[in-house]
Structures are given as C-alpha cells and as structure tokens.
Amino acid sequence: MLLHPDKEAKAVLEYLCEQSGKLYNMGVYFARQTFFKTSKLLTGKFDLIYEQSVGKSKIAQSLPSTPAQQTLLSVAEAFKSYKRLRQAWFKGQLPNKPKPPNYLKGSRLFKVAYPNSGGQKPKLVDGQLQFSLGLTVKRWFGIDSFRLPAPSHLDMAKVKEWTILPKNGVFYLEASYEIPKQETFVGxxxxxxxxxxxxxxxxxxxxxxxxxxxxxxxxxxxxxxxxxxxxxxxxxxxxxxxxxxxxxxxxxxxxxxxxxxxxxxxxxxxxxxxxxxxxxxxxxxxxxxxxxxxxxxxxxxxxxxxxxxxxxxxxxxxxxxxxxxxxxxxxxxxxxxxxxxxxxxxxxxxEKPDGWKxxxxxxxxxxxxxxxxxxxxxxxxxxxxxxxxxxxxxxxxxxxxxxxxxxxxxxxxxxxxxxxxxxxxxxxx
Missing domain, CATH: 3.30.420.140 (YqgF/RNase H-like domain)
Structure with missing residues (x-):
C-alpha cells in the first residue's frame, strides 16, 4: 500500500529507514570482515544480533529493538543465500563465482519490519496502525510512536509482519500473511x-x-x-x-x-x-x-x-x-x-553434432x-x-x-x- 504521510510522519519514516540502512551496512561490514579474516559465514539466526550490534551500537539503539533485530536478520539471510550459491559454485552448478553481499548504495534507505507479535507489535488504534519507536527514540526526540493508515480489506489477526518499504522516493506499507490453503489440485x-x-x-x-x-x-x-x-x-x-x-x-x-x-x-x-x-x-x-x-x-x-x-x-x-x-x-x-x-x-x-542442420x-x-x-x-x-x-x-x-x-x-x-x-x-x- 502506497503511503501518503504528512510532514511529521514522513520525517519519522525517513529517520527509521535511514537508521535501518546504517545498521544493515554495519552488519554487512562485520559479516564481510569475519568472512575475509576467518572464512566463517555468519548465517545463524543470532550470529549478528547478539555477537555484534544490539546493545553495543548507538545505531542499533536508535531503532526499536524488534525492527533492529529484523534488519540484522536480513543481513544473516543475505549471507545464508551467499553460502548456498557458493556451495553450488563449488559443485559446478553455477558458471560464475558468487560475490559476498555488498553495502547499500544510493539513498541507503532500508526496510523496517515489525513482526505482528511480541511487545512491539503494531496496535490498531482508532482505525490506524500504531507503531512503537522504543525508549531511546522517546528519550532523544520526545515521541514514542507513530501511526499509519490500516488496510481495510485485511484481517489484522492473520498478518505475520508489517514492513515499511522505501522505494523510488516514497514509502509503502507491506503486510505479510499466510495464503489460505487451496483445494488439492488433481491433474x-x-x-x-x-x-x-x-x-x-x-x-x-x-x-x-x-x-x-x-x-x-x-x-x-x-x-x-x-x-x-x-x-x-x-x-x-x-x-x-x-x-x-x-x-x-x-x-x-x-x-x-x-x-x-x-x-x-x-x-x-x-x-x-x-x-x-x-x-x-x-x-x-x-x-x-x-x-x-x-x-x-x-x-x-x-x-x-x-x-x-x-x-x-x-x-x-x-x-x-x-x-x-x-x-x-x-x-x-x-x-x-x-x-x-x-x-x-x-x-x-x-553438444551439437557435426553436420546437424x-x-x-x-x-x-x-x-x-x-x-x-x-x-x-x-x-x-x-x-x-x-x-x-x-x-x-x-x-x-x-x-x-x-x-x-x-x-x-x-x-x-x-x-x-x-x-x-x-x-x-x-x-x-
């Protein structure tokens, strides 16, 4: 869903996506350096969250804790994908050697994800979704939450995750949910x-x-x-x-x-x-x-x-x-x-035979x-x-x-x- 935020809401979205982008780049830097120096790929769920950033970095603290963890999980997923591609290349299943995930370029804005569970899950208030900004942002800027329009055609209980996605100069709100089970198709x-x-x-x-x-x-x-x-x-x-x-x-x-x-x-x-x-x-x-x-x-x-x-x-x-x-x-x-x-x-x-026509x-x-x-x-x-x-x-x-x-x-x-x-x-x- 394309968002049309007012000036204040837009400033909040830009801040969150900028901090998420900085955290993503920091996670990529740590994972790349670990790989180059030790040949270890940080692909585990908590490799980056507890080993590197959360609790130690001002950038990680500038985001609500749950979205910060989701950003670092995105880094881990990128390196997990790189690991699979690298294994396929070693087996001769890929023609070109894959490269490790690289840093964000351009605007360096990255998505901000809020799982629809836990203490910081979005809440429906007066027909709008209210997102928490965490204690650090409240202490720095004096605001603890912001609101976005809630899609009217979705069952909020079935949504697994809300994602604020910066793209081509605007912001989108994406909802991830399970697809209803289809009838068994017999062909x-x-x-x-x-x-x-x-x-x-x-x-x-x-x-x-x-x-x-x-x-x-x-x-x-x-x-x-x-x-x-x-x-x-x-x-x-x-x-x-x-x-x-x-x-x-x-x-x-x-x-x-x-x-x-x-x-x-x-x-x-x-x-x-x-x-x-x-x-x-x-x-x-x-x-x-x-x-x-x-x-x-x-x-x-x-x-x-x-x-x-x-x-x-x-x-x-x-x-x-x-x-x-x-x-x-x-x-x-x-x-x-x-x-x-x-x-x-x-x-x-x-493998074309000689004389094939x-x-x-x-x-x-x-x-x-x-x-x-x-x-x-x-x-x-x-x-x-x-x-x-x-x-x-x-x-x-x-x-x-x-x-x-x-x-x-x-x-x-x-x-x-x-x-x-x-x-x-x-x-x-």
Whole structure:
C-alpha cells in the first residue's frame, strides 16, 4: 500500500529507514570482515544480533529493538543465500563465482519490519496502525510512536509482519500473511504445458499436450517500458551523470507498477489455463544468463533485457507451489531452430553434432517453415520443442500436439478488459 504521510510522519519514516540502512551496512561490514579474516559465514539466526550490534551500537539503539533485530536478520539471510550459491559454485552448478553481499548504495534507505507479535507489535488504534519507536527514540526526540493508515480489506489477526518499504522516493506499507490453503489440485499425469519466454512481441508462447496454444502479448508492456526510457532520457539530457529527481522517481514507480501488474496477470492466466484443463506439469524453457551480452540492436535490447522474465519465472514457481502443479525448468538450446513437425533432434547447448542442420527455418519474424513447406508460428514451434526436450523424462504424451495448434494462434492482451477468451485470432501470426 502506497503511503501518503504528512510532514511529521514522513520525517519519522525517513529517520527509521535511514537508521535501518546504517545498521544493515554495519552488519554487512562485520559479516564481510569475519568472512575475509576467518572464512566463517555468519548465517545463524543470532550470529549478528547478539555477537555484534544490539546493545553495543548507538545505531542499533536508535531503532526499536524488534525492527533492529529484523534488519540484522536480513543481513544473516543475505549471507545464508551467499553460502548456498557458493556451495553450488563449488559443485559446478553455477558458471560464475558468487560475490559476498555488498553495502547499500544510493539513498541507503532500508526496510523496517515489525513482526505482528511480541511487545512491539503494531496496535490498531482508532482505525490506524500504531507503531512503537522504543525508549531511546522517546528519550532523544520526545515521541514514542507513530501511526499509519490500516488496510481495510485485511484481517489484522492473520498478518505475520508489517514492513515499511522505501522505494523510488516514497514509502509503502507491506503486510505479510499466510495464503489460505487451496483445494488439492488433481491433474492429468501425462499432460503438460510448455512456455517459451521473451520473444519479440510476446511475453510467453504456450502450447499444451491437449492441442491448445496461445500467445501472451507483450507489446503494451514493452511500449510502457519504451516510453519510460524516453522520459528518463529526456529528463536527464544535459544533466550531470547520476542526476535523479522526484519526477524520475514518479515515472519509475509508474513503470514498475505496470510491469509488475503485467507479470502477475500473465502468471495467473497460465495457472488458470492449467487448472481449467487439468494440466499437472508446466515445462519452462530457461537458459541461465541468456540476457548477458545480448546483441540485438539498441531498441531490441531495450525491449528484451529490461522486461523481467526472471520475475515471471519466480511468480509461476510460487503459484505452482500453491496449487500443487509441477514446474520443470529445462534448457532450450536449438528449440527455435529445429522443426517440431519434422522431429529434428534437439542437442544440448555446446553438444551439437557435426553436420546437424534443421529441417526448416524462419522465413520472417514470427513464421517458421517446416521441411515439408508447412507454415507455423515460430514461437509456438519453439515451445513445442521445449516439450520434446523433456517428454521422455516426464512421460508426456505428444500425440495431440499437431500442426493445427502451432498454426492457429490465440493472442491474449493483458490489459484488455474484459479478459478475452482463448480463441483463434489469426493463423500463424
């Protein structure tokens, strides 16, 4: 929830987030120095809280004790994640060596979290949430609490934690709560849906083993992103390097909200399709680092690199866990070059046999011609090949995935209301 605090409340929020940022950086410094000098990673729940800051640091004392502990727990979580990545790198599961968590940069504001339990949990007073500031702040400034609007649509008893989040020049109030348990989803074991992400005009190209196919349109999302780049470029023209102001904060917030809304809508549409047709498996084509060193021209790079496909992947994973759908992530080497209808072999990246050649080829943007001259949608051809990559491993039946569903396309526009049914719009394109 976006906050609109008055002058006094804004000053309190800025103070809390500044102190939280200082404490976070101090915790990172202590953990980094410990690691560099002793090779010990402080990942335990109380490593930083009791070994370093609380009770010894003026910065820790300048925050209420509970939010101060949550900030240091965030440092411990960052180093715990680094430890897992480091172990994966040692095992050869990551191509690049991870780096230890670094310090906050820019405004150096950090989130302030209040668990909805314990002595400093927020209280509902006159329809507003009252947050404690602790004894030290009361002694220094003469105030012991502040209030923020309470969301009217939430059951306060179910909220696990309240978080004040500084972002793009404003403050948000986030509520963390448990998702109600969903009904057990029972899908068809040998049915799956494949997703090819991030094509030129499409956010996702989807094909399932029941013979359904659809494209999630990305042109509106990419237009929003392009307009944002134009606004930033125009505003910063003639200004010194690193220039930023409240206007740029505002347009960046608007752009981020639109992109996030599009990602959530796309993930929900895919999951709803699986629930409707009883599909128990989603196969996602994904190559790690596929955006690195992208060389598609300035405009195409802007469209491709700045759309957060990783967030769509993460959102799908979250929803799959909620509904009990299996998400299979597979590499997608040569899926866009090979012909599904001709059954071309699909080697892994770097393992292409000498003399390998696809039976078909792209004839223009969005169209693929197979070896027998059949014209199909190029993105759906790639999505169907992603299914072939794992068909034997997962026991997937591909008998109903034919030329018809690769040539007749339903295009879904995310911001077109009401949401259109998945019906054929035009052949191939």
């Amino acid at each position: 068809i074991d040998d049915q799956a849906l494949a997703i090819d992400l991030g094509t030129a005009d499409n956010l996702a190209a989807c094909v399932d083993t029941l013979g359904n196919s659809f494209l999630i349109d990305a042109r509106a999302m990419k237009a929003f992103n392009q307009y944002w780049n134009k606004q930033v470029s125009t505003r910063k023209e003639g200004k010194p390097q690193g220039y930023w102001d409240t206007f740029l904060d505002r347009v960046t917030r608007k752009r981020n909200h639109r992109i996030r809304d599009g990602i959530n809508k796309a993930a929900r549409l895919i999951i709803n399709h699986c629930l409707k047709y009883g599909i128990s498996t989603i196969v996602l084509g994904w190559n790690e680092g596929f955006k690195d060193n992208a060389n598609m021209g300035r405009l195409n790079n802007q469209k491709f690199v700045q759309i957060p496909l990783g967030k769509l992947k993460d959102r799908l994973q979250q929803l799959c866990e909620v509904y009990g759908i299996h998400l299979e992530v597979t590499e997608e080497a040569y899926t866009s070059k090979a012909s599904y209808l001709d059954g071309d072999s699909l080697p892994k990246f770097g 696809a039976s078909g080829r792209r004839v223009k943007r969005g169209l693929y011609r197979s070896g027998n001259g059949a014209i199909v949608n190029a993105d759906l051809n790639g999505s169907a090949n992603i299914l072939r990559k794992v068909a034997r491993k997962l026991g997937i039946d591909l008998n109903r995935l034919s030329r018809r569903c690769l040539a007749t396309v339903a295009r879904v526009r995310l911001w077109q209301l009401p949401q259109p049914a998945l019906s054929a719009e035009s052949p191939c394109l």
